[in-house]
Amino acid sequence: MIAPARTLSGADGLKRLSVATPAQPLRLDSGRTLDHVEIAYETWGTLDAEKSNVVVVCHALTMDQFAASPNPVTNRPAWWPSVIGSGKPIDTDRFFVICSNVLGGCMGSTGPASRKPDGSYWGTDFPIITIADMVRAQIALLDQLGIQNIFLAIGGSIGGMQVLEWTIQARDRVFAAIPIAVAPRQSAQNIGFYEVGRQAIMADPNWRGGRYLDEGTRPDRGLAVARMAAHITYVSESSLKQKFDRRLQDRQTKTFGFDADFQIESYLRHQGQVFVDRFDANSYLYITRAMDYFDLPNEHGGVLANAFRGLATRFCVFSFSSDWHYTPEEARDLVRALNAAGCETSYVSIDTDKGHDAFLLDEPEYEAALLGFIDAAASARGLPKRKQP
């Protein structure tokens, strides 16, 4: 039996580095500080002598650092195999790729499921964190690794929020940036859906005011409901229709009961059930809260373009036509602001019925555009050419 992510002990074989200590604590947007922060990370490929081939991959809400190799804790496969690997758009034969578990996460980085210095779990005593705080911790990690400049920051969804923050916080240290399926500010509708999930978790009596790890309970039912609600927003109505429509699950007729008669019910229940085995409920609260708080225009005097003015970073923004979690319209708001700021900006709009999750899936046009942009950026950066297959 593998220990669930929520009780990772430090002796779990994950790579991590201390990025904050009492001498150099991590200062958070909330005004609080964290005196001890460990960030768990994974790398692929080889760092070149000039340290010029670094790709930072930022993960989404429920993912982790295992973008390109299986997670040894959960045994889940790599979550981005179509994008990262030998001969893939993020070619591990050319680039040194690093992905770290976000601050507040539950795959080895410090978060609400970690222990405080006194040995008890943080739980909801953990400070509220922001996307900017997550990126602060990532920059501290790269500093620890002796890496000053990065060739590319890339990520989808909340990973895309981190990419945008990287370009702002690490000014002149990010050569190229690919924010995918993301908006420059979290919409009211998204805040609403995540608030439904948080209320479901906090309504679970096993949540125990956030102290469930100390008390030995698990708010699994609440967390499963939260996951089910969110999952619907990650897929398009047309893909649900195509994949499930009103088909019945392993039965010929309706049962006239509350069992999962329909495949869509069975599928969502399954999504909820497998999620609770690999994710911490408080991490879900903290990371969704960080998403709620993400509002780049507001942090830059009400003008999104101000966030990017004067950046030398070259951007390629991706959106997916059927994504209603972060819509193409929101991506175009971002693209307009990048152009207004005078940044070198490409915009790729992919036609797909796969919804928000398309950024994780196999979409040939998407991969071709990623490959083209990354190759061109690598040439501009003076990196060695791609090996021809």
Added chain:
Amino acid sequence: MIAPARTLSGADGLKRLSVATPAQPLRLDSGRTLDHVEIAYETWGTLDAEKSNVVVVCHALTMDQFAASPNPVTNRPAWWPSVIGSGKPIDTDRFFVICSNVLGGCMGSTGPASRKPDGSYWGTDFPIITIADMVRAQIALLDQLGIQNIFLAIGGSIGGMQVLEWTIQARDRVFAAIPIAVAPRQSAQNIGFYEVGRQAIMADPNWRGGRYLDEGTRPDRGLAVARMAAHITYVSESSLKQKFDRRLQDRQTKTFGFDADFQIESYLRHQGQVFVDRFDANSYLYITRAMDYFDLPNEHGGVLANAFRGLATRFCVFSFSSDWHYTPEEARDLVRALNAAGCETSYVSIDTDKGHDAFLLDEPEYEAALLGFIDAAASARGLPKRKQP
């Protein structure tokens, strides 16, 4: 203190009639029968001598029979004051209007919150019901009232499903029908959202396997989460943006906590909290299940038009441009089938950013179109002309 709807005792002053008795039980689609069924209803206006001016109003999921006058149990105002009343499209000076609480509901009609003959509450021993079963009970009610033919059946959302069922079950007894903001079959996405709500209710330990009324508990937290999730689907993204956007609730800055910092959070929490005071959690399970099971094409040999072939009823279908719960595309599927069946069919598409709930709101174009269609139908039916204001 008013007794919550869930414990209505029969001595609550609501009008009701027994529509099923052991001699004439109500046969349900599930194959089960109900030996005792009471239907609670409300009426407005005067029945004419020929009983030719009857309007049946069918209510939506969380509504009740108090369409045009305040609910004396909950003290909530009428839910359709812009549509029903003196001088309104459904003119109570001309028509005899009747609205009944659906079978399975919790405002006086028999449902899971009613008592069985042995005195205990039905709870989840109540049989699963369908939209067709609800309409069977409504037809039995009209039979009890001595009314054979109805001039108009009208309703929105699940009320629109009932309207469609009325025209099919009560063939040649419905002169005109107005299904509003409805689809001929429940989509996978909607099944999914309601399944999230059901799982939230059933995850609440106070649900007690459905026996909470006997055990004196209330699964309020689960029901509130269910309501929050559903509520988001009733409004459009653009109306959420317009009404709330990212505005903070009674504060100048973010609190860096899990309080309702944002107005949208506060609003959704409020929607959840007020709902539990007026609605029964098991009724929510049963009525949403009836919606899941609604699939007219499937019940008519896979061809929706078959459902309506040969009907003399004149239809006017309404949809709202920003409704993503029941989309304009789904309404047009219905309109195509009605035309294919040779029915006299109008279709009114209203441009609005108010989403699904627009059918309950004040929309001048919508009311004008309702008025025009109803007036023309009344003339065709030979009813007295509308009084000019």
